[in-house]
Amino acid sequence: MFVFLLKRAAQAIGIVLVVAFLSFVMFQFVGDPIEGMISENATQQERDELRESLGLNDGVIVQYTRFVKNMAQGNFGISYYNKSDVLSLIIERLPATLELVFVAVVISLVVGILLGVWSAYSRNGLMKNTVQILSLVGVSLPSFVAGILLIVVFSVWLKWLPSHGRGEIVEFGYWSSGLLTLSGLKAVLLPAISLSLFMITMIMRLLKSEIQETMRADYIRFAKARGISERSIKYKHVLKNSILPVVTIIGLQVGGLIAFAVVTETIFQWPGMGLLFIQAVNYVDIPVISAYLVIVAIMFVVINTFVDLIYLLVDPRIKVS
Amino acid sequence: MDDKQVILSVKGLCLEFSHRKGAIKALRDISFDMCQGEILGVVGESGAGKSLTGSAIMGLLDDSAAITAGEIVYQGQRIDNLDDASRQALRGKEISAIFQDPLTSLNPVLTIEEQLTETILTHLPLSQSEALEKAIALLEEVGIAQAAERIKQYPHQFSGGMRQRIVIALALCVDPFIVIADEPTTALDVSVQSQVLQLLKRLCKQHGTTVMLVTHDMGVIAEVCDRVAVMYAGEVVEIGKVHDIVKHPQHPYTVGLMDSIPRIGVRKKRLSQISGSMPRLTELPCGCKFHPRCQFKQFGCDTTTPCLKQTTTTAVACLRDISIEEHI
Ligand SMILES: Nc1ncnc2c1ncn2[C@@H]1O[C@H](COP(=O)(O)OP(=O)(O)O)[C@@H](O)[C@H]1O
Ligand SMILES: [Mg+2]
Numbered sequence: 046m047f048v049f050l051l052k053r054a055a056q057a058i059g060i061v062l063v064v065a066f067l068s069f070v071m072f073q074f075v076g077d078p079i080e081g082m083i084s085e086n087a088t089q090q091e092r093d094e095l096r097e098s099l100g101l102n103d104g105v106i107v108q109y110t111r112f113v114k115n116m117a118q119g120n121f122g123i124s125y126y127n128k129s130d131v132l133s134l135i136i137e138r139l140p141a142t143l144e145l146v147f148v149a150v151v152i153s154l155v156v157g158i159l160l161g162v163w164s165a166y167s168r169n170g171l172m173k174n175t176v177q178i179l180s181l182v183g184v185s186l187p188s189f190v191a192g193i194l195l196i197v198v199f200s201v202w203l204k205w206l207p208s209h210g211r212g213e214i215v216e217f218g219y220w221s222s223g224l225l226t227l228s229g230l231k232a233v234l235l236p237a238i239s240l241s242l243f244m245i246t247m248i249m250r251l252l253k254s255e256i257q258e259t260m261r262a263d264y265i266r267f268a269k270a271r272g273i274s275e276r277s278i279k280y281k282h283v284l285k286n287s288i289l290p291v292v293t294i295i296g297l298q299v300g301g302l303i304a305f306a307v308v309t310e311t312i313f314q315w316p317g318m319g320l321l322f323i324q325a326v327n328y329v330d331i332p333v334i335s336a337y338l339v340i341v342a343i344m345f346v347v348i349n350t351f352v353d354l355i356y357l358l359v360d361p362r363i364k365v366s
Numbered sequence: 367m368d369d370k371q372v373i374l375s376v377k378g379l380c381l382e383f384s385h386r387k388g389a390i391k392a393l394r395d396i397s398f399d400m401c402q403g404e405i406l407g408v409v410g411e412s413g414a415g416k417s418l419t420g421s422a423i424m425g426l427l428d429d430s431a432a433i434t435a436g437e438i439v440y441q442g443q444r445i446d447n448l449d450d451a452s453r454q455a456l457r458g459k460e461i462s463a464i465f466q467d468p469l470t471s472l473n474p475v476l477t478i479e480e481q482l483t484e485t486i487l488t489h490l491p492l493s494q495s496e497a498l499e500k501a502i503a504l505l506e507e508v509g510i511a512q513a514a515e516r517i518k519q520y521p522h523q524f525s526g527g528m529r530q531r532i533v534i535a536l537a538l539c540v541d542p543f544i545v546i547a548d549e550p551t552t553a554l555d556v557s558v559q560s561q562v563l564q565l566l567k568r569l570c571k572q573h574g575t576t577v578m579l580v581t582h583d584m585g586v587i588a589e590v591c592d593r594v595a596v597m598y599a600g601e602v603v604e605i606g607k608v609h610d611i612v613k614h615p616q617h618p619y620t621v622g623l624m625d626s627i628p629r630i631g632v633r634k635k636r637l638s639q640i641s642g643s644m645p646r647l648t649e650l651p652c653g654c655k656f657h658p659r660c661q662f663k664q665f666g667c668d669t670t671t672p673c674l675k676q677t678t679t680t681a682v683a684c685l686r687d688i689s690i691e692e693h694i
Contacts, residue, residue: 263471264471265473269534270463270537271458272485286474291664362474362475
């Protein structure tokens with residue numbers, strides 16, 4: 046177990062260093078930050094001084110080392126655009142994104158698993174086909190179209206749910222939560238649904254095909270031959286085997302959801318990291334962009350490690366070596 | 367037939383698969399009896415319909431298969447037309463099964479304990495701890511050392527032979543009257559095949575369990591069976607006591623099968639191997655299904671389908687009336 050975690054940590058550091066390098070390269074080649082930071086009629090000398098003070102004249106290796114060292118100390122630099130510390134900017138926005146993703150994952154798990162199990166076992170052909178077609182739509186509908194449709198229906202026509210913002214939030218030190226107030230819960234619903242559509246259909250289709258495949262396994266036939274009840278066969282013997290691949294997909298997808306949240310947050314004006322990132326892209330605010338990339342990479346790695354750990358716990362066949 | 371009591375009989379069973387190009391008649395007019403406590407061997411090439419017959423008795427046929435004629439009678443009661451619930455109540459408790467591959471017969475994510483106790487509790491009114499006790503005793507009976515500890519393990523922690531012993535324990539855990547063992551040793555190492563077979567035989571003889579032992583290994587038949595049914599292309603072509611089938615086979619196909627048993631120290635005049643292969647179900651010949659491969663075929667074999675007829679020794683489905691031994 047310890048060795049496994051150690052290996053994972055080494056991998057994680059490697060991945061984060063590569064991402065850090067890419068974002069560092071971006072610093073070097075995308076635009077000139079000086080242009081954005083200084084008034085248009087500044088003298089050449091003022092520009093040079095700023096360049097020197099930002100360390101932009103040092104060698105590439107020196108700059109990269111400094112970049113990584115700073116990052117490791119949580120120092121991602123100063124935003125070019127609003128001149129404040131990048132890390133605190135992101136940390137301020139982090140809870141909104143994480144809560145959005147969390148709600149989206151919960152919705153996709155509950156709905157995806159229920160639909161998957163139902164469509165695998167149901168004998169109602171018409172309903173099954175309808176769900177199947179809807180799921181195709183769910184997979185192929187671009188996230189922004191789904192988001193806009195949701196807004197049109199539930200905010201504009203029915204006026205049930207707000208179309209943007211986080212509603213009332215409650216602060217706890219570094220964390221701010223919108224999940225404790227009614228308006229916050231209402232506000233998170235539409236963006237979370239829009240974000241979860243893809244994952245719901247993924248889980249549903251995967252689980253359905255896994256269940257159908259497991260139903261044909263020899264050990265299910267043998268369980269039937271021993272007279273095990275149909276209910277136990279369906280919900281214990283089959284489901285326990287079918288859920289494992291779903292765990293992996295969910296794990297891989299949670300990272301994807303954080304990335305996808307950029308689009309959702311833009312549509313619903315959700316004040317999370319994704320919105321911050323899109324604004325940063327607009328202003329070529331490279332410290333923010335690169336910090337976002339590095340932090341998302343770290344989250345990806347951490348989540349995947351968690352999924353592997355869960356897998357270890359759930360599947361007795363995997364031995365830690 | 368013996369004076370023993372018949373526990374299960376299959377009467378004129380016909381089974382078809384619905385197929386895009388029409389129906390495939392996979393079993394045609396299968397009839398045989400199983401007597402209390404005997405081990406009935408069922409032999410034949412693969413594709414002969416042995417497993418299908420077993421599945422039909424278990425009530426575990428695919429949705430695409432349908433019984434079109436005949437009946438299966440268990441202890442005087444017809445069971446092939448029972449509803450799903452009554453059928454399920456029979457499975458495991460009265461009629462159980464063992465399948466070919468021990469590596470895939472056990473659920474990989476449930477411990478041996480979970481699988482055994484669940485099966486026991488499904489059929490017997492015991493408490494959890496009594497069921498566990500019984501499960502451990504069963505494992506010891508099938509030869510698993512340190513059963514009390516090993517019962518907590520998962521299937522992948524056991525070898526193939528051990529897993530088949532566990533499968534046997536699972537199939538026999540509530541003392542069924544009949545066990546259908548479909549090639550229980552085919553997938554095992556040769557070195558453990560005989561041990562597992564002897565274990566099965568010993569347990570069934572002890573408990574008076576009736577066994578239908580499906581195999582395509584004539585050596586296995588000679589070793590453990592009381593009676594043998596020989597199947598060919600969806601039909602039973604010969605059935606009788608193991609001694610008669612092995613020593614005085616009547617059907618040309620059985621003769622060919624017997625000839626494939628290697629025997630040490632026995633010199634006998636060798637018949638040539640059966641040439642050709644079993645026809646596909648979609649291209650069955652008219653008349654006797656074996657006649658294209660038969661070296662004793664005579665006038666009429668290609669037009670008349672023979673029925674099982676009792677001779678002084680075995681019952682055989684062949685038009686010829688002279689025994690083959692006279693031919694040789
Ligand atoms: N689901 C199915 N659809 C069509 N044909 C089948 C199906 N299952 C089995 N068969 C056919 O039934 C015949 C008998 O199969 P089986 O009982 O498995 O033979 P074996 O004697 O080797 O156990 C085979 O020819 C096989 O092709
Ligand atoms: Mg078979």
